[in-house]
Amino acid sequence: MTQSFRDRIDLEMTVNGEEVELTVPAGRHLIDVLRLDLGLTGSHVGCEHGVCGACTLIVDGSAVRGCLTLAAQLQGCEVWTIEGLTEGGVIGDLQKAFVERNALQCGYCTPGMLASAKALIEADGVPSRETIREHMSGNYCRCTGYEAIVDAIETVARQRAGETEPQARSGATS
Amino acid sequence: MTIRFDDPNRPNSYIGRTVPRPNAGRLVAGRGRYVDDITLPRMVHVAFVRSPHAHARIGAIETGGAEALKGVLRVFTGRDLAEVCTPWEGKLLHLEGMKTPPQHPLALDRACWVGEPVVAVVGRTRADAEAGAALVEIDFGPLPAVTDIRTALDADTPVLHEALGDNLCFRKANEKGEVDRIFAEAHKVVEASFKTARHTGVTLEPRVILVDWNSGDGEMTAHVSNQAPHMLQVLLAGHLDIPESRVRVVCGDVGGSFGLKVHVYPDEVATAAIAKIMERPVKFTSDRMEAFISDIHARDHEATGRVALDETGKILGFDVDDWTGIGPYSIYPRTSAVEGLQVTNLIGGPYAFDHYRCRTSVVFQNKGICAQYRAVGHPVAVAITEGLVDKAAAEMGFDPIEIRRRNLVADDAYPLTTAAGLKLEGLSHHKSLDALVEAMDYAALRAEQKALREKGIHRGIGIASFIELTNPSPFMYGIGGARISAQDGCTVRMDPDGSVVALTGITEQGQGTEAIMAQIVAEAVGVSPQMVRIVTGDTRVTPFGGGTWASRGAGIGGEAALQAGRAVRGQALEVAASLLQAKAGDLDIRDGIIVDADTGEERLALSEVGRIVYFRGDTLPKGLPRELMQTRHFITSNYPYAFTNGVQASYVEVDTETGFVTLLKHWCVEDCGRIINPLLVDEQIRGGIVQGIGAALFEETCYDEEGQLLNGTMADYLVPMSGEMPDMIIRHVETPTEESELGAKGAGEAGTAGAPAAVMNAINDAIRPLGGAVTHMPFTPERILRALGTITD
Amino acid sequence: MKASIGGYAQAETVAHAIALLGEAGGEGRILAGGQSLVAALNLGTSEGDMLIDIAGIAALRGVKLDGDRLVIGALTRHCDLVRDPLVGEHAPLFAKAAPLVAHDAIRNRGTIGGSLAYADPAAEYPACAIALDAAIILEGPDGTREIPARDFFTGLFETARAEGEILTAITVPKAQDGERHVIREGTRRAGDYALAGLAVVMRDGRHRIGAFGLGDRPLLCQGAMAALDQGDVDGAVTALAQDVDPPSDAQASASYRRHLAGVLLRRIAADLGVAP
Incomplete structure (x- = not known):
């Protein structure tokens, strides 16, 4: 290794509103830094090749894949994980809708789903079901079959847009 | 007393209602505790060197490079672990003639599939362990690989395990009636071949186990993502020479299982063995790439089938020859023969006919091990059955609904034993089909299909009736000698504040076990579900049970909970009666209050009963029972299995130029007996349907002829994602089982059982006018165009 | 797998990045957004790389x-x-x-x-x-x-x-007045790599067709372009089959990909109003 290249990185960033300083292996991705170095185990590792979306979180306001982002690249960045989003109350309505609609079963995909859903609703107001399905198609869920997730997101999008009577779509189809 | 399920206004009527899941709030907040989230003091990580060959002799193993690497602590070969861990054989005594060789946690002399663990490297971190694994040198001597199912038994095919004589693991034929005569004389015989592709579970949380051995206590603790903690406890104890009582298995949050996590895996046993040797916590977290080559696969079936009918469209008999490849070993302890066995039981399941033959041949191959996966065997049997029925309908000019109406077992024909030998207690095929026709507005959909056809738009409607095996008795595994419990237990305890804790042997992997158990216990005791806490997945504290698989949680664990809750209620009422100088039979518990049963007048808070019992027992009459903790166990006894039934429909559009299929809508009418929580049942069905759609359209572990897996990443192995999945309409018919007071059967696998056949029939309905049909899953665009004759080379 | 890299350096400028590449002595890998490279690292298909992070270079x-x-x-x-x-x-x-x-x-x-x-x-x-x-x-x-x-x-x-x-x-x-751009692809699932895809530019009545998923590299489909310029869609589809050299893999055979490319071309021709 030459002098210019490092195998460990001194990193300063903001995680869930708290400034953190830590030294991490240069090749360690963000999810491992959050889970191993910071104890933030709410973010999950599902595939580590960017396909399953389980590790999706918010960096500088955008949804990103934690497994495809080296922590070394996040000097000075602002990272929000499910823990911080929960404490801040910014996705309380989405979380409530997910619980009410049973839009999660094992829950392993859910933190990533919520991050993706947050980004969608903030960008697209009241997206169509087709748009929700297309947008969320980067997040894998083996349990639900997705419909409940689409329903929950649609419900919250309508609520946030001030539609007091969200279209009655629920699992209560029986 | 009995529960008046027909009265939704009865007191404490929580069974049958949609109530939220008590554990969901924690999970949406990122407060789940999956095994990989757990860090223990002195914990180290293990990574495995896996065979890159489908079949190879293992020569010299050079571990020096790995051992010298900073961060690597120990390296173990198969011989090292064989000293502390005995091998296993996935056999069941009642499966006559079954063969499988001993399997070790790490391969000893031969590696038999790409992905078989050969060497274990322990490091301070997973990265350290992986770096060490990369430095292990193994002298492999490649051997010819057996990969094809149909030629596995041919004389010129190498024998995978010489000691077994041939590549046949198990063969069974199920026959009744005069099949040959009927098929020779029948008005109509329809034949087809079918393939269900080998695929895998892809639980989002890969397999993970964290084992500690505390030599001071002589106790092993395994935190593991698994569905059957007591099974694993018994097996780890047996193979690692530890008393059963000194193995504790803890299954906390599990990130999806679907049968994938109900088996014994060599790398997990190796992890436990290493923990025992190193006397410190060892964690193994499978990554996604090793998941594809080390998780169980399933459904690798090729079958030819035929159905005979008379001139009225009445089915006379089925005749099916099923072949399945299971990899090099039968899975332990459930065996890899059960999937094929289920096919021999389930063909023709929904229909009334007298002549039956189905043979399955279970063969060894040098591929990943196949085993039980959600809806074991069902999707295969349903696809064969419903594919044949639809083909017969088309050739005889019957509408798919009509041919089913003519052949489904009548709703009043039960109890009965089918030609395949299944004892059925009570099903509702016709009611379900009627409900489906109504829900999908079948006539309107057919009219729409016809109108669009004239515009060159090819849509199809596919129907699939099915039966589903749930609530298994010891006839499934216990009689074969496997220490897998078919009974289950529940302990219900009332605490001083009147709140209730229920400990159950069934487990939670997201289905909503905790929610339904809380509902059942709440109704049984007479408190609100919010007053009930559920404890699952810890062999140290829960009653000994089987766990959650084969859709047994609600039907078996639920009944135990109901009876245990009842018993606690009885004890609380007895104490209350003493305090109130009333008769226990005149009192009831409603929403945590002792009331007068007739008038509903509030007499005493349950918390007051708790206070007296726990703190002022001196004020109660001597000898008065005051056991506010009760355990009950339940096992089915009248029927080996509680069968459920249902029918699905799929509506698709096929782009006949590209072969792409668009799923427009999906319906399912399902009868799982008593429904405990409608929302949770609906979502089990929906999730199961999409898993079945995955099998129909996307999922296949593709191997080349040398046994190399070609698509072992999530970029290459396609799972269903939200973009392509349809909205699903779910309806129910309720035919409770009379085996239990609760009346619940299972609901976890119905979606997966029927969806592939429904999609297959829909695609074929769409393309039939163009000539051609698809029966080999997954139905890729290319396979569809080849069926249409668009692509021929 | 966990990424195994040789080292990491942040480049301040393009010149700095070039200097770092030289310093890396053949092991240098440019890291930008990382969405392909980090995936490759995690898949173990690349290891020992000296990563040169250019994401901070404003000029780019x-x-x-x-x-x-x-x-x-x-x-x-x-x-x-x-x-x-x-x-x-x-x-x-x-x-x-x-x-x-x-x-x-x-x-x-x-x-x-x-x-x-x-x-x-x-x-x-x-x-x-x-x-x-x-x-x-x-x-x-x-x-x-x-x-x-x-x-x-x-x-x-x-x-x-x-x-x-x-x-x-x-x-x-820069696109000229009346210039038309169309891209069509066939994917099994939204967001997947295409089984076959065509990107077409119609400029001054002439067509340029770039094909993806249809060879070992992106291909300029000159035969199909010439036919399309003549308004000969059938001829373009026929020529396209010769222009491309698709792979066969677990997803689809070369034959299928070639066929799909033809269907996409017909649909693009219709999008562009080229007479069939």
């Missing part, structure tokens, strides 16, 4: 006009291409292609420069670049050079970029 950002060409900086992300007004006006093909790339979270970090340099034959941008008659700008120790896109992609994940060079930008001729 942004989209600007330079005479009759549009210059798109290498660090322009997929999500920028979707909404950048200059791209929308002068190179709408990229704006149409960007939403087809993977998913939102990938598009928020992945860059056009990274995609072009990675040269995945199934990726959209390389084919777009060829169809647009774009030029790739490379900077290295010996200065800056410009390579026509059709010469840049030399094989499977191979380009004309020399080891010491950095892809700094792509330039495309």
Whole structure:
């Protein structure tokens, strides 16, 4: 290794509103830094090749894949994980809708789903079901079959847009 | 007393209602505790060197490079672990003639599939362990690989395990009636071949186990993502020479299982063995790439089938020859023969006919091990059955609904034993089909299909009736000698504040076990579900049970909970009666209050009963029972299995130029007996349907002829994602089982059982006018165009 | 797997990055958005790399006009291409292609420069670049050079970029009045790599067709272009089958991909109003 290249990185960033300083292996991705170095185990590792979306979180306001982002690249960045989003109350309505609609079963995909859903609703107001399905198609869920997730997101999008009577779509189809 | 399920206004009527899941709030907040989230003091990580060959002799193993690497602590070969861990054989005594060789946690002399663990490297971190694994040198001597199912038994095919004589693991034929005569004389015989592709579970949380051995206590603790903690406890104890009582298995949050996590895996046993040797916590977290080559696969079936009918469209008999490849070993302890066995039981399941033959041949191959996966065997049997029925309908000019109406077992024909030998207690095929026709507005959909056809738009409607095996008795595994419990237990305890804790042997992997158990216990005791806490997945504290698989949680664990809750209620009422100088039979518990049963007048808070019992027992009459903790166990006894039934429909559009299929809508009418929580049942069905759609359209572990897996990443192995999945309409018919007071059967696998056949029939309905049909899953665009004759080379 | 790298350095400027590449002695890998490279590292397909992080180099950002060409900086992300007004006006093909790339979270970090340099034959941008008659700008120790896109992609994940060079930008001729851009692809699932795809530019009645997923590199389909210029859709489809050389893999055979390409071409011809 030459002098210019490092195998460990001194990193300063903001995680869930708290400034953190830590030294991490240069090749360690963000999810491992959050889970191993910071104890933030709410973010999950599902595939580590960017396909399953389980590790999706918010960096500088955008949804990103934690497994495809080296922590070394996040000097000075602002990272929000499910823990911080929960404490801040910014996705309380989405979380409530997910619980009410049973839009999660094992829950392993859910933190990533919520991050993706947050980004969608903030960008697209009241997206169509087709748009929700297309947008969320980067997040894998083996349990639900997705419909409940689409329903929950649609419900919250309508609520946030001030539609007091969200279209009655629920699992209560029986 | 009995529960008046027909009265939704009865007191404490929580069974049958949609109530939220008590554990969901924690999970949406990122407060789940999956095994990989757990860090223990002195914990180290293990990574495995896996065979890159489908079949190879293992020569010299050079571990020096790995051992010298900073961060690597120990390296173990198969011989090292064989000293502390005995091998296993996935056999069941009642499966006559079954063969499988001993399997070790790490391969000893031969590696038999790409992905078989050969060497274990322990490091301070997973990265350290992986770096060490990369430095292990193994002298492999490649051997010819057996990969094809149909030629596995041919004389010129190498024998995978010489000691077994041939590549046949198990063969069974199920026959009744005069099949040959009927098929020779029948008005109509329809034949087809079918393939269900080998695929895998892809639980989002890969397999993970964290084992500690505390030599001071002589106790092993395994935190593991698994569905059957007591099974694993018994097996780890047996193979690692530890008393059963000194193995504790803890299954906390599990990130999806679907049968994938109900088996014994060599790398997990190796992890436990290493923990025992190193006397410190060892964690193994499978990554996604090793998941594809080390998780169980399933459904690798090729079958030819035929159905005979008379001139009225009445089915006379089925005749099916099923072949399945299971990899090099039968899975332990459930065996890899059960999937094929289920096919021999389930063909023709929904229909009334007298002549039956189905043979399955279970063969060894040098591929990943196949085993039980959600809806074991069902999707295969349903696809064969419903594919044949639809083909017969088309050739005889019957509408798919009509041919089913003519052949489904009548709703009043039960109890009965089918030609395949299944004892059925009570099903509702016709009611379900009627409900489906109504829900999908079948006539309107057919009219729409016809109108669009004239515009060159090819849509199809596919129907699939099915039966589903749930609530298994010891006839499934216990009689074969496997220490897998078919009974289950529940302990219900009332605490001083009147709140209730229920400990159950069934487990939670997201289905909503905790929610339904809380509902059942709440109704049984007479408190609100919010007053009930559920404890699952810890062999140290829960009653000994089987766990959650084969859709047994609600039907078996639920009944135990109901009876245990009842018993606690009885004890609380007895104490209350003493305090109130009333008769226990005149009192009831409603929403945590002792009331007068007739008038509903509030007499005493349950918390007051708790206070007296726990703190002022001196004020109660001597000898008065005051056991506010009760355990009950339940096992089915009248029927080996509680069968459920249902029918699905799929509506698709096929782009006949590209072969792409668009799923427009999906319906399912399902009868799982008593429904405990409608929302949770609906979502089990929906999730199961999409898993079945995955099998129909996307999922296949593709191997080349040398046994190399070609698509072992999530970029290459396609799972269903939200973009392509349809909205699903779910309806129910309720035919409770009379085996239990609760009346619940299972609901976890119905979606997966029927969806592939429904999609297959829909695609074929769409393309039939163009000539051609698809029966080999997954139905890729290319396979569809080849069926249409668009692509021929 | 856990990524195993040789080292990491942040480049402040292009010159710095080039110097670091030299210092890395052949092991250097440029890290931009990381959406392909980090995946490759996690898959273990690449190890021991000396990562040179160029994400902080301001000069590589942004989209600007330079005479009759549009210059798109290498660090322009997929999500920028979707909404950048200059791209929308002068190179709408990229704006149409960007939403087809993977998913939102990938598009928020992945860059056009990274995609072009990675040269995945199934990726959209390389084919777009060829169809647009774009030029790739490379900077290295010996200065800056410009390579026509059709010469840049030399094989499977191979380009004309020399080891010491950095892809700094792509330039495309500004779209003319009446110019039409269409991209169509066949994917099993939204966001997947295409089984086959075509990016087509119709300029002054002439067509340029870039094919992806249909060879070991993005292909300029000259036979099909000539036929389409004549309004001969059938001839174009026939010629296209010769223009492409698709792979067979677990997803689809070469025959299927070739057929699918023909269907896509017919549909694009209809989009463009070319007489059938």
